[in-house]
Amino acid sequence: MAKAKAKQQVHPLEELIRTERLPHIWCSGCGIGTVFSACLAAIQETGIDHKKFSMVSGIGCSGRGAGYVKLDSFHTTHGRAIPFATGIKMANPSLNVIVFSGDGDLFAIGGNHFIHAAHRNMDITVICINNFIYGMTGGQVAATTPHLDKSSTTPYGNPETPFNLPLMAYASGATYVARWTMIHSNDLTDSFVEAINHKGFSFIEVLSPCPINYGRRNKIKSLNMLKMFQDNTIIKNNADPAELDIDFKKGVVLGKFVDIDKPTPDENYEKVCMMRE
Amino acid sequence: MKPKVLTGEHFINGDLACAEGAIAAGCMFFGAYPITPATEVAERMSERLPDVCGVFIQMEDEIAAMTSILGAAWTGVKTMTATSGPGFSLMMETVGLSVVTETPCVVVNVQRGGPSTGLPTMGAQGDMMQAKWGSHGDYEIIAIAPSSPQEMFDLTIEAFNLSEKYRVPVFIMSDEVVGHMSEKVMIPEAKEIKTISRIQPKGRKDQFKPFQPGPNGVSPMPAIGEGYNVHVTGLTHDEQGYPVMSVETHKEMMDRLLGKIRNNLDDIIRVEEYLLDDADIVIVSYGVSARTSFTSVDMLREMGIKVGLLRLITVWPFPEEMIRDLSKRVKGFVTVEINLGQISREVQRCAGANAPSYLVGHAGGTVITPDEVINLIKEAFE
Amino acid sequence: MKYWRAPLDSDEIIVVRGKVNIIKDRCKGCGYCIEFCPREVLESSKEFNAKGYHPPKVKSDGCLNCHYCELLCPEFAIYTEEADPVEKTR
Numbered sequence: 001m002a003k004a005k006a007k008q009q010v011h012p013l014e015e016l017i018r019t020e021r022l023p024h025i026w027c028s029g030c031g032i033g034t035v036f037s038a039c040l041a042a043i044q045e046t047g048i049d050h051k052k053f054s055m056v057s058g059i060g061c062s063g064r065g066a067g068y069v070k071l072d073s074f075h076t077t078h079g080r081a082i083p084f085a086t087g088i089k090m091a092n093p094s095l096n097v098i099v100f101s102g103d104g105d106l107f108a109i110g111g112n113h114f115i116h117a118a119h120r121n122m123d124i125t126v127i128c129i130n131n132f133i134y135g136m137t138g139g140q141v142a143a144t145t146p147h148l149d150k151s152s153t154t155p156y157g158n159p160e161t162p163f164n165l166p167l168m169a170y171a172s173g174a175t176y177v178a179r180w181t182m183i184h185s186n187d188l189t190d191s192f193v194e195a196i197n198h199k200g201f202s203f204i205e206v207l208s209p210c211p212i213n214y215g216r217r218n219k220i221k222s223l224n225m226l227k228m229f230q231d232n233t234i235i236k237n238n239a240d241p242a243e244l245d246i247d248f249k250k251g252v253v254l255g256k257f258v259d260i261d262k263p264t265p266d267e268n269y270e271k272v273c274m275m276r277e
Numbered sequence: 278m279k280p281k282v283l284t285g286e287h288f289i290n291g292d293l294a295c296a297e298g299a300i301a302a303g304c305m306f307f308g309a310y311p312i313t314p315a316t317e318v319a320e321r322m323s324e325r326l327p328d329v330c331g332v333f334i335q336m337e338d339e340i341a342a343m344t345s346i347l348g349a350a351w352t353g354v355k356t357m358t359a360t361s362g363p364g365f366s367l368m369m370e371t372v373g374l375s376v377v378t379e380t381p382c383v384v385v386n387v388q389r390g391g392p393s394t395g396l397p398t399m400g401a402q403g404d405m406m407q408a409k410w411g412s413h414g415d416y417e418i419i420a421i422a423p424s425s426p427q428e429m430f431d432l433t434i435e436a437f438n439l440s441e442k443y444r445v446p447v448f449i450m451s452d453e454v455v456g457h458m459s460e461k462v463m464i465p466e467a468k469e470i471k472t473i474s475r476i477q478p479k480g481r482k483d484q485f486k487p488f489q490p491g492p493n494g495v496s497p498m499p500a501i502g503e504g505y506n507v508h509v510t511g512l513t514h515d516e517q518g519y520p521v522m523s524v525e526t527h528k529e530m531m532d533r534l535l536g537k538i539r540n541n542l543d544d545i546i547r548v549e550e551y552l553l554d555d556a557d558i559v560i561v562s563y564g565v566s567a568r569t570s571f572t573s574v575d576m577l578r579e580m581g582i583k584v585g586l587l588r589l590i591t592v593w594p595f596p597e598e599m600i601r602d603l604s605k606r607v608k609g610f611v612t613v614e615i616n617l618g619q620i621s622r623e624v625q626r627c628a629g630a631n632a633p634s635y636l637v638g639h640a641g642g643t644v645i646t647p648d649e650v651i652n653l654i655k656e657a658f659e
Numbered sequence: 660m661k662y663w664r665a666p667l668d669s670d671e672i673i674v675v676r677g678k679v680n681i682i683k684d685r686c687k688g689c690g691y692c693i694e695f696c697p698r699e700v701l702e703s704s705k706e707f708n709a710k711g712y713h714p715p716k717v718k719s720d721g722c723l724n725c726h727y728c729e730l731l732c733p734e735f736a737i738y739t740e741e742a743d744p745v746e747k748t749r
Contacts, residue, residue: 009680009682011682011729011735011736011738012729012738013735014735017735018508018519021519022685022734022735023685023687023710023734024734026733027687028687028688028689028712029687029689029690029691029733030733031733032733033732033733033734033735034691034730034731034732034733036733037729037730037732037733037735038730041730051502051503051504052502054501054502056348066508066510067508067510067519067520070506071506072351072501072502072505072506072507073506073507073508073509074348074351074508074509074510075508075509075510075511075512075520076344076347076374076511077344077370077371077373077374077511080340080341080344080371083308083336083340083341083342083344083345083348084344084345084347084348085348086334086336086341086345086348087306087308087344087345087346087347087348087349087350087352087356088348088349088351088352088501090306090332090334090345090349091305091306091332091348091349091352091354091356092352092353092500092501092502094502095352095501095502112337112338112341113337113341115337116336116337116341182731183691183695183731185727185730185731186727186730189730211689222689223689223690223691223694226691226694226695265334269332269334273326273327273333274327274330276327
């Protein structure tokens with residue numbers, strides 16, 4: 001009956017979403033919403049008090065994530081989410097800081113900050129949504145754009161080859177490195193939970209479709225891109241980071257590649273500086 | 278472990294006095310990057326912060342240093358960084374973020390000869406305009422120019438107080454001469470040091486609007502982890518903090534940000550007047566150049582020339598009213614600064630057609646001598 | 660499910676059933692839930708939502724409450740809840 005149907009529909013993640021700001025700005029079929037959902041589901045699953053979380057993002061489509069989460073969230077300048085997160089974590093080590101940003105923001109302009117935070121083993125969780133392009137500004141080439149792909153600044157095809165992000169994270173000293181795609185939602189959520197609980201620098205790369213600026217220009221429908229994520233990927237935990245390059249013809253390797261324990265800067269600072277003899 | 282306030286007499290240089298001032302003011306986080314001549318501030322902070330359970334971290338570049346202090350400020354602590362010209366230029370985008378997100382912090386610029394790598398070990402005052410206009414867009418900040426190591430201590434505490442009260446970045450525009458000169462610094466008892474902290478929000482957390490101005494134009498600032506769920510963005514935002522791309526919201530936000538400073542000039546502007554009451558000629562100066570100017574005034578008075586000194590303690594916001602009023606009764610202004618004309622332009626703009634304005638300055642590397650000031654005044658006014 | 664004979668423990672196993680909730684006005688018509696539901700429970704509807712997209716609709720009752728559509732949807736427009744279990748299979 002009509003009256004029975006009027007029961008309020010409340011999505012399980014709504015307690016962590018600023019619903020007054022929906023619909024979000026991400027395009028129809030954009031993978032960022034899925035990664036965002038997985039991140040929120042993971043926050044719920046950890047059971048940690050939500051007040052103890054903070055999300056920091058940079059500039060770009062992925063960077064808008066901080067605007068939709070109902071936590072203390074910070075939308076900072078391009079590439080500088082990681083030092084901002086470092087400041088938060090070192091000043092208040094009891095907080096769980098999540099950096100939610102994109103491939104251009106974290107690895108191009110923000111590359112240096114990424115390397116140093118990883119090398120320090122700063123206890124933050126960095127989620128990089130790799131959509132192979134600079135989406136927000138209209139589809140310019142990124143360091144992660146596959147070879148020969150079209151973008152607005154490589155109209156004849158990308159002459160360069162894409163960046164192997166997990167290898168960079170591993171080489172910089174990150175202590176938790178994983179890569180998934182947005183359709184591997186369950187594995188992704190589990191990985192987020194592990195990353196949040198992991199004490200040290202956690203990095204998760206998530207491959208995601210950009211239907212308009214990447215998809216239309218390269219004539220890939222986002223549904224086909226998802227099928228490619230399903231068919232042309234192989235899950236190989238503990239794979240050698242050197243064989244993780246992005247090549248869908250060869251098959252992209254997914255999984256958890258690094259999960260080790262090392263002291264973090266906030267622990268070390270307390271031990272070496274504050275409790276010194 | 279040393280105490281927070283090292284009460285007593287010290288013989289230290291300006292940089293060290295500045296660091297001691299920061300610790301005494303309650304600074305608990307310092308994001309550092311070394312650069313001559315500001316490195317000593319960082320070095321002293323790295324020694325002293327663990328004494329007060331604060332955190333020191335040397336970041337990978339000045340941009341990271343400035344950004345990290347903003348992040349730390351949102352956890353509820355007072356934060357600071359120190360740099361010189363090249364680093365100051367790098368920090369400019371983040372200064373904009375600090376202004377728009379109303380994040381309090383203190384940035385020390387121990388100025389050196391510029392532009393570019395310039396004269397790393399020799400002082401100048403060439404970044405004064407940059408302090409006000411360095412980042413893109415219109416905005417207001419507070420800039421303070423200490424003239425001695427004692428002032429480096431006292432005015433750093435002032436800087437923290439102003440930054441917490443008005444939720445704005447405050448710049449300590451020092452220079453290599455004051456930074457590296459050692460003089461007697463008296464540090465008072467802890468109870469005599471007045472510190473101000475940001476206003477905390479009250480009332481229902483779910484109804485809190487992070488950018489709704491309070492009585493003096495400033496909003497209360499919660500800390501991360503208290504459950505206020507604030508969203509802070511560099512995009513133009515409304516009182517809730519949500520980005521809104523409209524001309525009206527932008528105007529409202531800008532009125533709020535600029536109004537904080539422009540409507541509180543009486544509280545913010547600090548100057549020192551020396552023999553100004555009967556002066557015919559006014560010397561306007563700040564920082565290390567003000568030391569020269571005091572001597573110049575004395576020497577000129579002995580020659581019978583009625584000169585007075587207006588020493589700017591806060592250089593920004595600039596005391597426009599004061600200059601305008603003075604311009605109606607004096608014969609002229611002489612700005613003494615170690616640059617090729619920066620604050621002198623402000624003096625000229627405010628004095629307008631009422632009184633002529635001159636500059637005693639050079640590109641940097643050494644202080645200005647009283648003889649240079651006396652020669653110009655004699656030439657211009659006789 | 661059709662069996663050639665009833666499993667020996669068929670009166671002990673309770674198969675979980677799910678109820679699909681679609682928040683129609685949030686849907687942007689990407690089609691991921693329809694394509695990837697493991698039980699093919701959804702199809703595109705002919706109706707328009709407030710934004711002009713065709714939200715999905717439930718076409719069969721095979722939902723097992725696996726939550727995959729809920730996790731996959733980028734718009735928080737679909738979620739599943741546990742429904743009353745179906746009687747033993749026979």
